Amino acid sequence: MARNNKIVVPEAREALNQLKLEIASELGMPDYNSIDKGNLTSRENGYVGGYMVKKLVEDAQRQLTTK
Secondary structure: OOOOOOOOOHHHHHHHHHHHHHHHHHOOOOOHHHOOHHHOOHHHHHHHHHHHHHHHHHHHHHHHHOO
């Protein structure tokens, strides 16, 4: 399956990577950067991505309400 997850704002790449590591750590995967993602279950990988999206949406909603 081809991956089309392109970062729309390339300058955000480092911040998104940092967020991914923070979320993974909160979910009990402190060494996420060095884990072979192929050895994780779909559920484990999905949690990290899902919580990233949840956090980004929450942050955007906060920004919208403070304008």
